[in-house]
Each structure stands twice: as C-alpha cells, then as structure tokens.
Amino acid sequence: MCDFFDAVPKGDMASMEHPIFSLSTKPDLRQRRYEHNGHFVEITPSILGLATIHDRDVLIYCISQLIAGLNDNRPLSQIVRFKAYDLLQATNRVTDGRGYEALKAALERLRGTTISTNVATGDEEQFNVFGLIESAKIVRKTRDGRMQEVEIKISDWVFNAIRAQEILTLSRDYFRLRKPLERRIYELARKHCGKQKSWRISLDLLQKKCGSNSTGREFRRLVANIARQDANFSHMPDYTIRLEGDHVVFANKGTVARPKADDDHFALPILKPDTHDKAKKFAAGWDVYGIEKEWHSMLCEKRSVPDKPDGSFIGYVKWYVGQHGPAR
Numbered sequence: 001m002c003d004f005f006d007a008v009p010k011g012d013m014a015s016m017e018h019p020i021f022s023l024s025t026k027p028d029l030r031q032r033r034y035e036h037n038g039h040f041v042e043i044t045p046s047i048l049g050l051a052t053i054h055d056r057d058v059l060i061y062c063i064s065q066l067i068a069g070l071n072d073n074r075p076l077s078q079i080v081r082f083k084a085y086d087l088l089q090a091t092n093r094v095t096d097g098r099g100y101e102a103l104k105a106a107l108e109r110l111r112g113t114t115i116s117t118n119v120a121t122g123d124e125e126q127f128n129v130f131g132l133i134e135s136a137k138i139v140r141k142t143r144d145g146r147m148q149e150v151e152i153k154i155s156d157w158v159f160n161a162i163r164a165q166e167i168l169t170l171s172r173d174y175f176r177l178r179k180p181l182e183r184r185i186y187e188l189a190r191k192h193c194g195k196q197k198s199w200r201i202s203l204d205l206l207q208k209k210c211g212s213n214s215t216g217r218e219f220r221r222l223v224a225n226i227a228r229q230d231a232n233f234s235h236m237p238d239y240t241i242r243l244e245g246d247h248v249v250f251a252n253k254g255t256v257a258r259p260k261a262d263d264d265h266f267a268l269p270i271l272k273p274d275t276h277d278k279a280k281k282f283a284a285g286w287d288v289y290g291i292e293k294e295w296h297s298m299l300c301e302k303r304s305v306p307d308k309p310d311g312s313f314i315g316y317v318k319w320y321v322g323q324h325g326p327a328r
Contacts (some may be wrong), residue, residue, distance in 0.1 A: 002065035002082035004072075007090070009170040010064045012161040014190040016122050016168065018320035020132075023180040040121050044111025044129075046153055048105070051132055053180045055093040055106040059132065060170065062154055064090075070270065071141025080160045081139060081151045092175035098115050100146045107136040107150070117299030121161040130155050145206030154193070164272055165309065168194075171255070174192065181222055182236065184210045188249045189239040199250045206248055223248060268296050279317045286324075 015021070018041045022028040027049035034041045038176035041048060062080050069075060081153045088099045110132045134153040141247035142148050149244075161167065168190055188209055207219045214222065220243075227243045230236045239250045271292070281286040295316045299305065 002080055002086065004065055005090075005298070007061075007064040007066065007068040009060055009172060009174060010067050010167045010191075011157055011170050011187065012055075012063060012121070012170055013058055013159070013166045013191060014119050014161055015059075016187045017209075018117075018119060019184070019209060020051075020115065021053040021056050021184075021211075023053060023212060025052070028052070030213070034212065036208070039117070041115060041119060042114075044079055044114045045175065045267060046109070048109050050108070051109040051113040053183050057093075057104070057108050057175065058087065058110060058152070059108055059158060061087045061090055062152060063158070063162060063167060067167060067190065069078040076163065078134075078156075079151065079153045081149060082138070084147045084150050087150075090175075103150075104138075104147065106131070107133070107152070111136055115157070117157075121157050121164065121166060121267040129197065130157055132158070140320065161296075162322075163270070164167065165270055170257075173237040177235075178239075179226070181210065181212065182226055185223075185226065185241065186214065186237060186239070189236075189241070190256075192249045193239055194251060195256050197252055200244075200247055201250075203246050203248060210230070211243075268299065269305055271313060272310050275310045275313060279314055283317050283321050286321065287322075290292075291317055 018039070019032075019034050020041065021048070022030075022045075029045050029047075029049055031045065032043045032050075061082070065080060065082065083268065084094055084100060084103055087093075088095045088103065093099045093102070111134075113132055113234060114129045115132065116129045132155055134155055136150065136152045139149040139151050140145045140147070140228060147158060170187075174183065174186060177186060185206075186256075188201075188206070189199065192201070192269075203220055203223065204216070205304070207216065210219075212219050213224075223241075223298075224243050226236070227241045230241050234240070238253055238255050240253060242249050242251075276288050276292075279291070283291060295313055298316070
C-alpha cells in the first residue's frame with residue numbers, strides 16, 4: 001500500500017537512459033527503434049498510442065513508494081495499491097475530473113505500450129515483449145464514479161531495476177516541468193551529468209537520446225528556447241543548460257546531494273543476489289555475511305551510502321581479508 005506522503009521522487013536508470021516514452025502531446029502511433037552502443041529498444045504502441053513522458057509519472061510514483069517502503073523495512077512487492085488523489089497531488093496534477101480521466105488514460109497507454117530490448121535491468125536482459133506495467137485495475141470508486149484506489153502490477157523490467165537499486169533521485173520540481181522535451185532533457189542530465197561539474201553532448205546525439213521526431217533545425221530551435229528560458233528564469237531543476245554551437249552543455253547547480261542517510265531512516269544498501277558469490281572468491285573460508293555486517297556497521301558509523309554498493313562491498317571484502325589474513 002502506497003502511503004508515504006513525502007516519498008522522494010525516484011526514476012529507473014534504464015528508461016532515463018533510453019527514449020522509452022513519447023514526447024508527443026497527441027496520440028503517437030509510431031513504432032520506434034532506438035540503437036546505441038550495442039543496445040536496442042523497440043517500442044510498439046497500442047491503438048491508443050505510445051505511453052507519454054507524462055504517463056511516466058505513474059511509474060515514478062510507484063518506484064518512489066517502493067523505495068520508501070524498503071527504507072522503512074517493508075517487504076518489496078511487484079503489486080502496489082495507491083489512492084488516485086495522492087498520486088495526482090504528488091505529481092502536481094489537477095485533482096478534478098480531468099485529472100482522474102487523464103490517469104485512467106495513462107494506465108491504458110502504459111499497459112498497451114510494448115517493449116522489446118536487450119537493455120539489462122538488475123543484470124537480467126529482456127528479449128521478449130513486455131508492457132511497462134503488467135496490469136492495472138480500479139479497486140474502488142467514489143459515488144460520483146471517480147476512481148479512489150488503483151492497483152498496479154509493475155513489469156519485471158522495472159521491478160528488476162528496483163531490486164538492483166538501479167534508481168536515481170529526481171528533483172520534486174521535475175513535476176513542474178510541463179513541456180515534454182524539458183522533462184526528457186532533465187532526465188538525461190540527471191543520468192549523465194549526475195554529480196559531475198558539467199556534461200557536454202552534441203545536438204544530434206541529444207536528439208537521438210530524447211527520441212524527438214522533429215527536424216534537426218526545429219530541435220535546435222526548441223533546445224535554444226529552453227536554454228534561453230533557463231538563463232532568464234533558472235527553471236530547470238539541478239542543472240543549467242546552454243547551447244554552444246552544435247553542442248549542449250549542462251552545468252551542475254550543486255543541488256544534487258550525495259546520498260546521505262538521515263538519523264531516522266538510514267537505508268542500508270541491498271546487494272545483488274550474486275554479489276555474495278563474487279565476494280567468496282576473494283574471501284575463501286571467511287563468512288561473507290559476517291563481513292557484510294562489519295561493512296554495514298562501517299556505513300552506519302559514516303552515515304553514508306555508496307553510489308555503487310556492490311562494488312563497494314567487494315572492495316571492503318578485499319580490504320578486510322588483507323587486514324585479517326587467511327581464515328583459520
């Protein structure tokens with residue numbers, strides 16, 4: 001049950017990296033294929049059109065709630081139930097009849113859009129066709145017919161990303177960005193610039209990663225307009241954006257904080273299933289689960305969470321064995 005009212009927005013890295021969602025505000029019936037560096041994603045719409053980047057709000061809300069649940073030591077579930085009103089409020093949507101109708105349409109597009117890809121989530125590649133959500137149903141309706149509670153089963157692809165902690169925190173101001181291209185550009189900046197000082201990308205590659213169907217000239221105009229508005233109003237979250245010739249440069253505003261655990265909810269990282277097996281190769285005879293407890297104690301003392309917990313743990317195991325010698 002999604003009942004965390006202050007859950008921090010979270011997005012899965014795979015769909016932040018690749019252009020899964022349509023930028024169109026009208027029904028997009030194109031079948032698209034994206035290829036880059038050996039990865040491919042094929043997206044096929046239903047008769048209702050492709051899932052849009054605003055439909056993605058539903059997944060962001062579900063991911064955010066599941067991560068908040070993990071931090072609260074709740075078991076992870078692929079089926080989530082939430083109050084429609086809570087989602088509409090959290091994602092900065094109207095809460096009148098239009099908001100509920102738009103949410104229903106988003107669920108239909110998310111269920112109808114099918115994807116085939118070799119992009120791995122949680123070290124698990126998907127070559128079969130799957131939907132962004134497996135199913136959705138309205139559990140309760142109010143007397144006037146509006147949905148009150150909704151139940152969703154998220155796809156294995158997204159669920160694997162959550163289990164593997166392949167998740168990034170998004171700015172709450174993400175939901176204030178109304179233009180689809182602004183949202184997509186922010187996602188790419190968050191994924192690629194991250195905590196770096198800056199990130200530079202060519203206009204051609206940015207257009208490809210955005211999944212924009214505009215001409216090259218029109219895409220340049222749209223990006224230039226976003227950069228100009230950002231220079232005047234600083235409306236883009238976390239990063240500034242400017243156009244330099246045929247490249248776009250993102251600069252970190254310093255608002256993307258390193259993951260720090262607060263005193264009330266310190267979330268220990270969840271390791272991938274095969275990490276312990278890898279650790280045993282470097283710690284013959286040692287109890288790697290016992291070493292993991294030592295590692296957890298160290299993290300609790302520092303009150304910080306590593307960006308890549310699995311690699312951090314393997315490094316700690318090597319250090320630990322080096323300090324203590326062969327197991328007796």
